[in-house]
Amino acid sequence: MKIKMQDISKSFYGVKVLKNINFDLEEGEVHALVGENGAGKSTLVKILTGIYLKDSGSIFVDNKEVNVGSVKDSIDLNIAIVQQEIATLPNMTIWENMFLGRELKNSWGFLDVKKMKEITKEKLINIGLNIDPDIIMGTLPIGKQQLITIASALLWNKKVIILDEPTSALTTKEIDVLFDTIRKLKKEKVSFIYITHRLEEIFEISDRISVLRDGEMIGTNKTSDVEISDIIKMMVGYTMHDRYPKMKNTSGKTILKVDNLTCEPLYRNVSFELKEGEILGFSGLMGSGRTEIMQTIFGIIKKDSGKIIINDEEVKINSPIKARKYGIAYITENRKEEGLILDFSLSENIVLPNLKAILNKMKIIDHKKQEKLAEDYIKKLDIRTDSPKKIVQTLSGGNQQKIVVGKWLTTNPKILILDEPTRGVDVGAKYEIYEIMNELKEQGVAIIMISSELPEIIGMSDRVAVMHEGNLRGILNKDECSQEKIMTLATGGK
Ligand SMILES: Nc1ncnc2c1ncn2[C@@H]1O[C@H](COP(=O)(O)OP(=O)(O)OP(=O)(O)O)[C@@H](O)[C@H]1O
Ligand SMILES: [Mg+2]
Structure with missing residues (x-):
């Protein structure tokens, strides 16, 4: 099946976010769509899948004009989308999620639960997941949920599949499985629109690349x-020389010491030290316990045993409020559930952890102070928005992530824990987040960064701790750090 989008335009509240876009997809092709945060990528594919309606322009399927007026229209046309923000139903099982709205019935007219579970199991195995279809979706880490969403798109669709940032929560191993699946389906003439900020990926998997900038199609x-540098230049509009800022060694005295921390079955006997002015990277496969250790330090998960020592004194942290008293800030990996309140405005989200600073003498929120603080951070993080009052839900995914970061920076932390801080963030904005990290490091803030992107971990960390199945397998110094070394430790090798 071939698709052509012609002269597509779209505005939100008078702001034009797509300007006469032409985009086409060949049969059996992987067409990558890239661009900075807010460039209009998601909006374009949402128009193709009937989630948004275009203002003008035409859509052709196999040279025939079609009307995509609803999600159902796109399903009827055999176009499926795996959206950027994972949209699973957390309280339902995996198989219920996969068959939602398309339940199978047996010849008696009853739900054929057995069959649905069987098919689910098989499709999961195809995508490298050997797990029980009866597991409740919400209990799984986002990476797994993302893979399941992809498996269900593959289950229902055989023609066009749109993947909007499918790998942002996946590990290298999971990405390999996904790419194998894509290559297999290409041979069966399935076409893909592939949106990502991980530019290395598109060179591995795509046939063509289109670049959007500020709602305009720059080129295909x-x-x-x-080469990657050509694409970056098309995306940002200028030549970018470095992907990472120049970093100095600013490590000072030890501020945090974790001693034999254990929380079965998540992780055990984890010991490490973190110094002021240091960035300690945490690498490891999804589910290796990295996030859970940080959640323990932040008082979200209770430990079984072990010590947390801050400035040479053992501390008991049993809640995030306590953690913040010790100067710890935690930027979560899951912005949708933990990081942001989506129907609050941008400025409300930014000032949220810092309400004290914006209260007036009567202990009432001083809206002027709120706006001022928000505006400072919008400028600092270069969040693309027309107003701080904008509801967060309507911002692009990457801009949402910048707010998650900004929100915690307002609290002036001493220990900053960042869990996948640049997920879904474009190259330019990534650099901005790196620069903020570097600035904080130079001010003496101790930073822990969890990241699944190996180039980022290596580019930014002074030392890298590698986890495997709940065990800390080793801590590598900057000069002994390589992708191979990290992967070997992360997969249980020596
Ligand atoms: N429902 C909406 N209401 C108002 N504005 C919106 C809405 N959806 C998107 N926008 C705006 O349209 C622009 C394009 O957003 P879009 O989500 O398409 O960007 P994107 O290229 O997918 O970015 P990212 O890489 O961050 O996901 C942004 O300025 C965004 O704020
Ligand atoms: Mg998007």
């Missing part, structure tokens, strides 16, 4: 004709 190229 064959992947084999261009």
